[in-house]
Amino acid sequence: MSTNFRARNMAEHQIADLDEQLLRRKLRTTESPCDTKARVGKRELKAFCSNDYLGLANHPKLVAALAEGANLYGVGSGASHLISGHSIAHELLEKKLASCEEKHIPNARALFFSTGYLANINAITGISRLAEQGQASIYSAKLNHASLIDGVRLASAQNKAKVTLFDHQNLDSLEESLKQDTHPLKLIVVDGVFSMDGDIAPVEKLLHIAEQYDALLMVDDAHGFGVLGEQGHGILEQAGVHSERIIYVGTLGKAAGVSGAFICAAAPFIEWLIQKGRPYIYSTATPPAIAHTLLSSVELIEGDEGITRRKKLNELIQVWRDEMIFSSWEKTPSSTPIQPVILGSNANALAVAKLLDEAGYWIPAIRPPTVPVDTSRLRITFSANHSVDDLRELIQALKAIEKIVGSDL
Ligand SMILES: Cc1ncc(COP(=O)(O)O)c(C=O)c1O
Incomplete structure (x- = not known):
């Protein structure tokens, strides 16, 4: 009982500290x-x-699509994807999302998640597990979103991945470090559109560097999918890049107006993430009605x-x-x-x-x-x-x- 009270005191102190520093956040x-x-x-x-x-x-069309999806599939998926939660609505959405990026990622396949936060954690930890413990090296942009930072931290804790931070506006230090890097798996991780500054990552240059030093390039395009490119397919479309080294994450709760996210990458990477991505394996699938709604949203975005x-x-x-x-x-x-x-x-x-x-x-x-x-x-x-x-x-x-x-x- 006394332990509980000490914990409550701690919580009250911590919150008072936040108040003092003008850092307390408020719900509205x-x-x-x-x-x-x-x-x-x-x-x-x-x-x-x-x-x-x-x-x-x-949007009225998406409101109607959600109602239609609920009528077709009910309101819950009932299980994780690998048990019995993977519906035809998820399958159709993943095919559609892969088709959005296939010009930029050869042999593209997509995997749908309930949030971008989870998709990012899954992509970084899963990809770094392609290598043995201590054999992956991750380069993460300093101003990356918290979900990327947490994914990198988890990869470092779980798989002893080496972590190096870089400045996305000056890639010299990234190149210098990569030149000397002998790890068998190298992963560069960057926001597509930086969420708090709004500037766009130099994805062409980053890809060139990734190719030169045999690295993968993961781009979190949470704020680009739907917004950038003629068809709204995001930063890869806008930059006109094309490579099997790209691991792309798009989110679907921002410009797409609904919720969720997807990883799109060459088929072997996606198959690996289905086998080893812990957030994917150990989490209930998003309601199929949401996937059904998102299919309409992606059609609206492209049209x-x-x-x-x-x-x-x-x-x-x-x-x-x-x-x-x-x-x-x-x-x-x-x-x-x-x-x-x-x-x-x-x-x-x-x-x-x-x-x-x-x-x-x-x-x-x-x-x-x-x-x-x-x-x-x-x-x-x-x-x-x-x-x-x-x-x-x-x-x-x-x-x-x-x-x-x-x-x-
Ligand atoms: C750059 C970036 N990545 C990922 C996320 C997480 O996406 P979600 O809100 O779908 O979890 C956000 C959301 O705020 C974001 O800004």
């Missing part, structure tokens, strides 16, 4: 579907913070509506870049719908987020450990459902706040 409960306006409590806020880039999360929605996003990005140039707040070299405004301290970011809230906007302050210390920020994101006028109003609101709090926050 919405009462409306995900869209550009959110009902939160009694208020309606203009939301510029979701990852629903194409505005599909409340005329997807093309129109991506055009709209690009128009919004252009307006932002042309009109926010007059603000002296720090921005990042982003050409994607993720457009951060970097404000420095936690206090600064919280103060600006609060003023935005008072003006009717929902853009939470993003703080460490999600971003490096002293780079707390607003992570502003666009949806194809925003109008240019919505965006111009936000820009005016930001400029008015900048005048109040000063440009040198």
